[in-house]
Amino acid sequence: MLVRLGLAPALLIALLPYLGRQLWLLLRLTRLIRRQHRLVPPFPHGLWGLVYRSIARYQQRGRKERKRQVRFTRRFREAANSVPDALVILDKSKRVEWANPAAALLMNLHWPQDDGRHLSEVFEHPGLAEYLDRGDYARPLEATPRHNKTLMLSLRVAPFGERKKQRLVVGRDITKVYHLNMIRRDFVANASHELRTPLTVIAGFLESLADSALTPPGHRRPLVLMQSQTQRMRHIVEDLLTLSRLEMDDRAAQIAPVPVPVEIDGILADARALSGGRHRIEMQLDQNLLLLGNEAELRSAFSNLVLNAIKHTPTGSRVRVIWGKGDDGPEFTVRDDGPGIAAEHIPRLTERFYRIDTARSRASGGTGLGLAIVKHVLNRHDARLLIASEVGLGSVFTCQFPAASAVRRDAAAGPQSLTAGVPPVRPPALPASGS
Ligand SMILES: Nc1ncnc2c1ncn2[C@@H]1O[C@H](COP(=O)(O)OP(=O)(O)O)[C@@H](O)[C@H]1O
Ligand SMILES: [Mg+2]
Structure with missing residues (x-):
């Protein structure tokens, strides 16, 4: 028969049972894998046994990994809970x-229950949707939830996940801190307010006494001293009241385009009067750049910085005021070549009553509240105060405003310098510290 069929077909027929078994094993394996069955011994002999064993090992490794992940997720959930x-x-x-x-x-x-609902639907707060969309989460959002009006929450948002599209919202109960802060703020505001009237009365009487012909000559000097100390107290009270007002809310009200170059002219007139010709005062102003903000607050902040440069630098110092477009947005800069400030003081300068040399600051009529006021004003304008200084070289105080606060008076006109022959100056590359 073999001879009649030929060799090849005869071999094929002989191999059929073997090929059939191979096919059956392959199909069985495919089915097991497709149905995600676990491969368990006994495994077939030979090459297929090897394949089965390898797959079983992979499956076991996968199972272990999955278990590990489940354990990790559970632990993470427990921690988060x-x-x-x-x-x-x-x-x-x-x-x-x-x-x-x-x-x-x-x-x-x-x-x-609230899965899939929009956050601003579940947690109703007027500013929340806008805050989430704005994408700038540098400052937390303080909010009182509708369901419990006694609570004060601080909401922080962190983008995460693929391409930072997801958001993690962290809501912290800051009720206690918030109330303590309110109590402190009200106390300072009330105490300052209560001191105002008596101080006005005392100042009035001191003035009458100093002016009166009946005052004995020996009393004149103490009277002058009492007058100057009363004046100092009035300045402190006024600065404390200013700070309390600035603390009332986070954002400046009455926002309008402020003609900064005009404000600077006024401030420089005060600076020249204070300096009495002891300083070289220069300016470099972009006359067409205005700033969206609260005029009185900005004037107070800029004036504090300029007068500081006069008050805290010796005779002969050069003070330079620069207003113009910086790398990101408008920048107001005051630089001096005075004594400079040691690095360890810089981060603390905007604290209330922080002065490097208290006696000298007092002698110059300082309250130690000026930079605290500057910082508050800038915060309310989404701006930053950068302080760069080096002992012996001088200091640079820069107010950086967001690009959106720039207003051009005339887009066609370029920046112009009012101090002829002075090249534009960028703040030097000194060790900088934000505050
Ligand atoms: N341009 C400057 N050069 C050197 N020191 C300065 C300068 N500006 C501020 N300071 C220091 O920072 C301290 C805090 O400033 P500020 O808050 O305005 O208070 P003050 O009422 O003393 O001016 C000052 O007492 C002074 O020691
Ligand atoms: Mg000051």
């Missing part, structure tokens, strides 16, 4: 994806 802050994860369209139990307590946001 025991955090006292509200944690909410939003998807890229700002819809709730997950929240911890504290979110129910603090933000009235229940997960999984």
Whole structure:
């Protein structure tokens, strides 16, 4: 028969059972894998056994990895659930994806019930939707939730995930700190207010006494001293009241384009009067650049910086005021070649009553509140104060405003320098510190 069929077909027939078994094993394996079955011994002999064993090993490794991930996720959830802050994860369209139990307590946001709802739908707050869309989360949003009006929350947002499209919202209960801060603020405001009237009365009487012909000559000197100290107290009270007013809310009210070059002219007149010709005062102003902001507040901040440069530098110092477009937005800069400030003082300069040399600051009529006022004003304008200084070389105080606050009077006109022959100066590359 073999002879009649020929060799090849005869071999094929002989191999058929073998090929059939191979095919069957392959199909079985494919089916097991497709149905995600676990491969368990006994495994077939030979090459297929090797394949089965290798796949079984992979499966085991995968199972271990999955278990590890599940354990990790569970531990992470447990940790997130025991955090006292509200944690909410939003998807890229700002819809709730997950929240911890504290979110129910603090933000009235229940997960999984509120899954998929827009955050501003669940946690109603007038500024929230805009805050989330703005994308600038440098400053937290303070909010009182509707369901519990006694609470004060600080909401912080951090972008995360793929291309930073998701948001992690952290809501912290700051009720206690907020109330303490209110008490402190009100106390300072009330105490300053209460001191104002008696000080006015004392100053009035001192003035009459100093002017009166009946005052014995020996009393004149103490009277002058009493007058100057009363004046100092009045300045402190006024500065404290200014700070209290600035603390009332986060953002400056009555925003309008402020003609900064005009303001600077006025400030420089005061500076020249204070200097009495002891300083070289220069300016370099972009006459066409105006600034969106509160005029009185900005004037007070700029004036503080310019007068500081006069007050805290010796005779012969050069003071330069620059107003123009910086790398990002408008910049107001005051630089001097005075004694400079040691690095360790720089981060603390904007603290209330912080002075490097208290006696000297007092003698120059300083209250130690000027830079605190500057910082508050700038915060309310979304601006930053940069202080760069080196002992022996001088100091540079720069107010950096956001690009959006620039207003051009006439886009066609370029910047012009009022001090002829003085090249434009950028703040030097000194060790800088923000505040
Ligand atoms: N241009 C400057 N050069 C050197 N020191 C300065 C300058 N500006 C401010 N300071 C220091 O910072 C301190 C705080 O400034 P400020 O808050 O305005 O208070 P003050 O009422 O003393 O001016 C000053 O007492 C002074 O020691
Ligand atoms: Mg000052």
